[in-house]
Structures are given as C-alpha cells and as structure tokens.
Amino acid sequence: MTTATALEDMGEAELLAHAEAVARAQRQAEVETIRIAVQHAVLNSVGRLDPDGAARPGREQARRFGGAGTPKVLEFAPAVLGARLGVSTGAAHALMADALDIAHRLPRLWGRVEALEVKASYARYVARRTRDLGAAQAAHVDARVHVAADGRIPWARFEALVEGAIAASDPEAAAEREREAATKQLAQPTRSTEHGMRGFYVRAPLHVIARLDAIVSHLARILLELGDTDTNDERRVKAVLLLTDPRRACELLRRYAEWRDRPDDPAAPDDGDRGSEPETPRSGDRPEVDWDALMPTVTLFLHLYAQAVGDQGEQVARIEGHGPVTTTWLRHTLGPHARFTIRPVLDLEGQAPVDAYEIPERHRQAVHLMTPADTFPWGSSTSRTQQIDHTVPYSRGAARAGAGQSRVGNYGPMTTFHHRVKTHAGWDVRQPFPGIYLWRDPVGATYLVDNTGTRRIAQAA
Incomplete structure (x- = not known):
C-alpha cells in the first residue's frame, strides 16, 4: 500500500504513473462489483422461491429488476448485498438492475467495460435509460453508443447520443413516450436544501413553461419600475410569490396599468397659453405590494440543538425536510414572516x-x-x-x-x-x-x- 510519505518521495512522472494505476484498479473494482451483482442475482433466482410461502401476505416475491429479457430475482436480495457494500437497499437494487441489464441486454458495452475501455458509470447510465425498451431496441442503442462510451466525447454529447439512439430504436414508441410524458406533469418542491433555501420544480409542456416564464419576467419588470432595487433573480422570486395570491397579483397589474397610463404632468403654461385649459395632471399613488399579506400559513418542525450554559454565540437549528439553518437566518429571514410556537422537549425516558x-x-x-x-x-x-x-x-x-x-x-x-x-x-x-x-x-x-x-x-x- 502506498503511504503519504511514499507519495511525497515520488517524482512527477512516477506520481502520474501511480495515478494511472490507481484509476485502472478502480475500474477493475467496478467491473468486479458488477459481476458480483449479477452472480448475487443468480444465487437469488426465482428457483429459490418457496411457492407456498410466497402465497402468504408480506412474503418475498420474485421481481424483474432489469429490463425485458433479464431474469427475475428474489426481491429481498438487495438488502443483504447493500449492507455488505455499505450502501442503502435502494442503491443495491439499482446496482443489481443495472448489472443485469448490462450483462444481458448491452453485450457490446459490457465487453468494453470488462476490457477496462469504458467506465462502469457510462454503461450503467445507458442501462437506466434503456430499461423500458424491448430487448431488440436496447441492442440497437448498444450498437450505436458503445464506441463513443469510452469518453472520447464530452458527457453532454454522450447523453444526447444516447437519447437520439433511444428515439431511433423505435420512432413510434418515442412518439408514444412523448404522449405519455405529457400526462406526467408535476409541480412540487425539491428535496434538496442549501443554507435555508429550497427549489420548486415544474414539469409541464413547453407552452406552459413559456407562459410561466413570461408572467414572472413581466412581474419582475413591474417591480423594477416601481422602484424595487433587488437583483433580477430576486425580483423573479418575488414575482412567483405574487402569483401565489392571484387576487393581489391581478390588483397589482390593474393598478400598475392605471399608474403607467395616466397623463403626463403638463408643462408650466407660458404667456400664450394663459387662457387655455390645463391638462389633467397625473394622479394616484404608486402601487405597493404588501408582502406580509402574501405569506401563507406554513407549519415547520424545527429542532434547536442544545447549547452550552452561558454560550450566547450563534446556534444551529434543523428544519425537518429543509436541513440545518442558523438562528440568525431564522430571526432575519423566517422571523418577519412567521409565527413560532415553542413546545417543550419531550421527556424521552419518561414515556410510560x-x-x-x-x-x-x-x-x-x-x-x-x-x-x-x-x-x-x-x-x-x-x-x-x-x-x-x-x-x-x-x-x-x-x-x-x-x-x-x-x-x-x-x-x-x-x-x-x-x-x-x-x-x-x-x-x-x-x-x-x-x-x-x-x-x-x-x-x-x-x-x-x-x-x-x-x-x-x-x-x-
């Protein structure tokens, strides 16, 4: 085993040669992991299933992890494999599914992976993307992409190549997938959080996203004209918040139109105009947004970590489903827009x-x-x-x-x-x-x- 001291003794050429050897060893380990996953599926094949026991409620069943043409596997098999690999059951299930697809449906890719010419991650990506295809269609994709899977083109181009090969494998099925995708629309918050921030993902037809982008841009521009000095991104977020209350958004649009379209203030009359009627001056206040009124009622479960007695420094809290935040963030960002209910800590040991x-x-x-x-x-x-x-x-x-x-x-x-x-x-x-x-x-x-x-x-x- 190479130690840190040994690395420090290496010259540049020797160090780079060592790096190449380590990369090769990693690929060999990835290949062996795929082989292990395939063999674990073999050992947990449908032949081991007790038909009488399987008929009872909650008992183990045989499932097809991979695509068409791969063998069925006992569904509890990933649990023990995942534990031995130090990963979750879901990750082990994904590994076995990918391995079965690679070995049974993508032979050209598998051959190049075994030869250490293609990274296992590339083959696993193709396996996931082709899982819903028939065996013949998967073979078509395999033939189209296995040459370029060795990293000779950037990843974004490889993704595009795979997508194109999938569509070309069965154009009619591609059209059907497009029709089916149109029914799988969603609008929901993302799971990931970062420093008290969270995303919201919308999956919808192109025209819906175009209209949403247009109205958000329009409202952000209105806020700018009304004197909002925040950045464009921050104003776009405010525009989304406005849209959560359609009545107020419509009222703002109406009042903004009236304010924008009012007559210009007339110039001071000169001697020749003293007898003429002056124009109606601009009137009406500039619209303002009541941001507090837009905030909905939201229940958050917040856990404040214990603090040493006398420690008045910054504290960290965890919001369930959102991640860790500081108490400063709570006071300055969440505090002005939320009411807090403090509940006593449960006596865990005193639960009868x-x-x-x-x-x-x-x-x-x-x-x-x-x-x-x-x-x-x-x-x-x-x-x-x-x-x-x-x-x-x-x-x-x-x-x-x-x-x-x-x-x-x-x-x-x-x-x-x-x-x-x-x-x-x-x-x-x-x-x-x-x-x-x-x-x-x-x-x-x-x-x-x-x-x-x-x-x-x-x-x-």
Whole structure:
C-alpha cells in the first residue's frame, strides 16, 4: 500500500504513473462489483422461491429488476448485498438492475467495460435509460453508443447520443413516450436544501413553461419600475410569490396599468397659453405590494440543538425536510414572516409504556425525535410516515411478564419494504439500549445502527 510519505518521495512522472494505476484498479473494482451483482442475482433466482410461502401476505416475491429479457430475482436480495457494500437497499437494487441489464441486454458495452475501455458509470447510465425498451431496441442503442462510451466525447454529447439512439430504436414508441410524458406533469418542491433555501420544480409542456416564464419576467419588470432595487433573480422570486395570491397579483397589474397610463404632468403654461385649459395632471399613488399579506400559513418542525450554559454565540437549528439553518437566518429571514410556537422537549425516558399493539402518538413523537431515520442498515428514509416496528415482536395475550411491550426501547422506524425484510427474510435485530440497534443478516454479518449511522461490526476470527 502506498503511504503519504511514499507519495511525497515520488517524482512527477512516477506520481502520474501511480495515478494511472490507481484509476485502472478502480475500474477493475467496478467491473468486479458488477459481476458480483449479477452472480448475487443468480444465487437469488426465482428457483429459490418457496411457492407456498410466497402465497402468504408480506412474503418475498420474485421481481424483474432489469429490463425485458433479464431474469427475475428474489426481491429481498438487495438488502443483504447493500449492507455488505455499505450502501442503502435502494442503491443495491439499482446496482443489481443495472448489472443485469448490462450483462444481458448491452453485450457490446459490457465487453468494453470488462476490457477496462469504458467506465462502469457510462454503461450503467445507458442501462437506466434503456430499461423500458424491448430487448431488440436496447441492442440497437448498444450498437450505436458503445464506441463513443469510452469518453472520447464530452458527457453532454454522450447523453444526447444516447437519447437520439433511444428515439431511433423505435420512432413510434418515442412518439408514444412523448404522449405519455405529457400526462406526467408535476409541480412540487425539491428535496434538496442549501443554507435555508429550497427549489420548486415544474414539469409541464413547453407552452406552459413559456407562459410561466413570461408572467414572472413581466412581474419582475413591474417591480423594477416601481422602484424595487433587488437583483433580477430576486425580483423573479418575488414575482412567483405574487402569483401565489392571484387576487393581489391581478390588483397589482390593474393598478400598475392605471399608474403607467395616466397623463403626463403638463408643462408650466407660458404667456400664450394663459387662457387655455390645463391638462389633467397625473394622479394616484404608486402601487405597493404588501408582502406580509402574501405569506401563507406554513407549519415547520424545527429542532434547536442544545447549547452550552452561558454560550450566547450563534446556534444551529434543523428544519425537518429543509436541513440545518442558523438562528440568525431564522430571526432575519423566517422571523418577519412567521409565527413560532415553542413546545417543550419531550421527556424521552419518561414515556410510560403500554401493553397494546397500537402505538400512542406521544411514543411516535418520542421515537421520531430519538431515531428520525430508517433503522435498517444504511436506511435512508427520514419520513414521519414510516412504520414503527416492535423490535421484539408484539405478542397478543402475553403473560404479565410481557406487559408494556409497546414502549420506547422496543420501537424502530422502518420503511414498509425493510419491515417486510426484517419479518420474512431471516434478519435478526436487537435493541440493547433505546435507539441502538444490532442487526444480523441471514449469512451472519453484524451491523450497529445508532444516531450516527451504520457500522459493520468485525467478527472475531
């Protein structure tokens, strides 16, 4: 293994040769990872499925991860592979789907990937983009793009090449996809946040976006003419806010038109005009926007991190679904437009247990505060709508010794899929302390999940 000291001893030519060797090793590792994913699918083929067991509610089923022509795979297989690779179940599912498509539907690309001539990421992109195509159409795309997939053209051009090949593989299907895409319109906030900011994504036909852009530009220009000194981008955001209240937006447009079109102030009359009637002077106040009236009522769940006694410095808070922000941002940006309700911190240790399968709302709140993320190894969901699993399964009619089964310390939030994996796929979990979960996969590997994330626990030789 090359150490930092050894790197410092290298000359430029030697260092660059080492960099090339590392890049080659990375490609070899990527190829081996794809092979592992394909073989894991083979080991978890439909032949291992118990037909009688599969007929029961919640049990494992066989699914087609890849496109047409790829074999079906047992649906719980990505959970154990993802845990071993240190990635989420979803990421492992995507890897297996891509690997199956590459191996079964894109042989030319796969050959170049195995020869280390094409990066695995390029082949996986083509696999994702062609997944909904038939096998023959995928083969057409494979033939069209495998030569250029070695990086000889910039990524944007490669994307365009793939898109063109997909359309050319079946023009009628391309037209049908266009018609279908027209029905998949959306307008929703983005998931990503940055420094208290968030985006809003609109997917709509071209003419709708053109009209939206035109009205936003028009309102931003009106604000400029009314004396707004903000940048054009900031005024466009204000224009979007105006559009959230159509009545006020229409009123502003009307008043602006009246103000803009009023007669010019007449010039002072000279001696020859003393007997003439003066023109009607401009009248009316310049329109103003009541921004506070435009702000809707929004409920935000805000968590303020603990602060040392006597520390009066900046603090950081976390807004659920938005990310971390400073208290300065809260006061200066959110504060003028929002009302805050301060709730006391829940006493997590004082949550009285109950002997009922139904989980009390106070317990759900406590669990979300203590364990906001999916407790399955490398789980990524932080939704408040996750299922709350009993770590030790609830037993109806349990003896008195089992009373209080529903309690903090026997809960773990999980997605529905991971809940099914835990119940039916041979995984075992223990919660020795509230919020600390020890998982063992069906092959014996052990994982620790807590508030800091997931770690693989090395087993004694």
